[in-house]
Structure formats: C-alpha cells, structure tokens
Amino acid sequence: MLRIGAIVLGVGDVPRAIRFWQEALGYRVHEEGFGGAATILVPPGGAGTPIALQANVTPPQEHPRIHLDLHVAGAAEQRAETDRLVALGAQRVAWDSYPADPDFVVLADPDGNRFCIIDLGHVPD
Incomplete structure (x- = not known):
C-alpha cells in the first residue's frame, strides 16, 4: 500500500x-x-x-499547483509566525488571488517556493 x-x-x-x-x-x-x-x-x-x-535549477512556479499549508490557531499567531519566518529569510508574496476575506498569507521560502500560513480560527466576514 x-x-x-x-x-x-x-x-x-x-x-x-x-x-x-x-x-x-x-x-x-x-x-x-x-x-x-x-x-x-x-x-x-x-x-x-x-x-x-x-x-534543482528550475525556477519555482509563481502559482504552484502544489504547496505547503502551515496551520496556526489564530490571527495573532499568524501575524507572529509570518514576521518570524520573514526574519528567517522568507518573503511576502504579492499574491494576486487573495479572496475578499482571506484566512491565509502567502510567503516564499528563500528559494522562492510558495507556502501559506493558514489561520484555523478565522471567522469569515
């Protein structure tokens, strides 16, 4: 299996x-x-x-079909983890596909691989 x-x-x-x-x-x-x-x-x-x-020498995809989702419990933790990862070398991505009230933040690791930090406590507007 x-x-x-x-x-x-x-x-x-x-x-x-x-x-x-x-x-x-x-x-x-x-x-x-x-x-x-x-x-x-x-x-x-x-x-x-x-x-x-x-x-790998291939550049990362701008809109990857597969990516990592990293979960946090709430908005404050999402902000803190986003700031921590940016301080470690991640970059904020100017994501053009955010919904009106997103529960996620798109970042890229130092090699440009996209990943998201998901707020599991998000309550939609």
Whole structure:
C-alpha cells in the first residue's frame, strides 16, 4: 500500500534551505538512509511528514499547483509566525488571488517556493 514518504522541495541552495526549514519548523536532518538523493528533514519526535530538499535549477512556479499549508490557531499567531519566518529569510508574496476575506498569507521560502500560513480560527466576514 502506498503512503506519502516525504514532501520534496526543489531548492537552489541546499544548506540555506536546511537552515531555513529547520528554524521554521523545528525539523532536524535525518541522518540514516531514506532513499533518494535529497537531504531529509524530519519533524521533532518523528510524528509528521518529512521534507526532502533536493538541488534543482528550475525556477519555482509563481502559482504552484502544489504547496505547503502551515496551520496556526489564530490571527495573532499568524501575524507572529509570518514576521518570524520573514526574519528567517522568507518573503511576502504579492499574491494576486487573495479572496475578499482571506484566512491565509502567502510567503516564499528563500528559494522562492510558495507556502501559506493558514489561520484555523478565522471567522469569515
């Protein structure tokens, strides 16, 4: 039976991506074999989906079909995490597809990979 083994991000600078995602999510480098040629980051305590960082020269998509959604409990936490990740090297994305009352913020990691911070406590207007 198939299962998701890892989410793979193509990156131009693997060491920089390792530092960013370790700081962003508290993940650690997986030292044992995992398969493939990527650097694997695993969540603390081992629960959750690993992230594989693979060297890639292709530029990231401006409107990717697949991206990461990172969840927070409320608007204050969303603002705090957005500011923290920007301080770590993420960039705010001038997203042209926001709805009128968004529950998400679009950011890009230092390699330009888009991801969202979702406010799970958002109450639509």
